[in-house]
Amino acid sequence: MITKLMDGLPNQSMAQGPFDEAVAKYMADLPLRGAEENALLADVSTKQALASDAAVSATASASTAKASADAAVLASGVSEWVGGTTYARGVSAWSPVTFQTYRRKTAGAGALDPSLDPANWQALARQSTFTPVAVAALNIDLSLGSYFTKTVTASSTFTFSNVPAGGSSFLLKIRLDGGSIALPASVRPANGSIPPLTLGKTHRLMFESDDGGATWALVVAPNFAN
Numbered sequence: 544m545i546t547k548l549m550d551g552l553p554n555q556s557m558a559q560g561p562f563d564e565a566v567a568k569y570m571a572d573l574p575l576r577g578a579e580e581n582a583l584l585a586d587v588s589t590k591q592a593l594a595s596d597a598a599v600s601a602t603a604s605a606s607t608a609k610a611s612a613d614a615a616v617l618a619s620g621v622s623e624w625v626g627g628t629t630y631a632r633g634v635s636a637w638s639p640v641t642f643q644t645y646r647r648k649t650a651g652a653g654a655l656d657p658s659l660d661p662a663n664w665q666a667l668a669r670q671s672t673f674t675p676v677a678v679a680a681l682n683i684d685l686s687l688g689s690y691f692t693k694t695v696t697a698s699s700t701f702t703f704s705n706v707p708a709g710g711s712s713f714l715l716k717i718r719l720d721g722g723s724i725a726l727p728a729s730v731r732p733a734n735g736s737i738p739p740l741t742l743g744k745t746h747r748l749m750f751e752s753d754d755g756g757a758t759w760a761l762v763v764a765p766n767f768a769n
Contacts, residue, residue, distance in 0.1 A: 626654045635667065640705055641686050643667075659708045659755075675716070689713040698722040706756030715748040718769060732761040741766045 621644055624636035629652040637644045638658045645657035645664040657664035678693040678701075686705035693699075695717055701724065717724065719740050726737075730750070740746050740763075747764040 624657050626656075627652055641707060661708045678715075683713070683715065685711060685713060690716075692716045692718075694718040694720060695724060696721040698725070700725040702727060703756060703759075706752070708755045710751075710753045711756065712749070712751040715750065716745060717748065718745045719743070726761070727759070729757060730759045730761050732763065737761070738763055738765050743769065745769050 621635045621637050624638055624645070630636065630647040630650065632647055632650045635644055635646045636657060638656050640656045641658045643658065644667045646667055648663050648665055651663065653660060653663060655663075658666075674688060675690050675692045676688040678691050681693075681699050682702045682704055683691050684704050685707065689712065691713065693715065699722060701715075717740075719742055721742065724740070744765070745767040747767070749762045749764070751760045752758060
């Protein structure tokens with residue numbers, strides 16, 4: 544009797560209800576879900592990297608645009624300064640001596656070039672260049688740059704011209720193949736004297752003035768190999 548009753552019960556181990564089917568389907572889908580989530584994560588990471596690169600690029604573009612805008616402001620509507628012309632306060636003009644742009648501090652006219660008249664003109668941008676300028680004779684024209692070169696083969700006396708008002712500095716590189724050099728009396732070398740300059744060597748002379756060229760401080764770096 545007991546045996547027959549047991550035989551009549553359903554086999555629970557073989558039966559599969561709706562819940563079991565859902566669990567089985569979920570387990571079967573897990574690998575696919577994992578792959579999809581990994582792909583989504585990779586896509587999000589890529590988009591974040593692209594967004595970061597775009598932000599950096601935008602910042603760089605903004606800086607470039609600002610520099611261009613600043614340059615345009617300096618150049619737009621600026622004409623050459625003319626002596627004796629009355630300029631309103633805030634008007635800009637470029638100097639025929641230094642080719643830099645200056646803004647008028649006070650309304651008025653004058654005969655002094657803006658580069659030589661700091662009481663009435665403010666430099667908007669100082670041209671700075673490290674392009675070597677070969678000294679044609681023995682005069683160093685500071686309107687041409689701030690880095691000068693000269694090969695000396697005989698005794699030579701240098702002069703300076705077009706010195707800007709206020710502060711100024713420049714470098715003179717001399718290749719001394721013969722003779723000697725002399726400088727204006729306004730030059731004040733470190734320790735009171737120029738160190739010996741060896742023939743057949745290159746020497747660098749660094750000048751600085753904060754009084755419009757009335758006096759020049761001089762530092763010499765001598766005796767480089769040619």
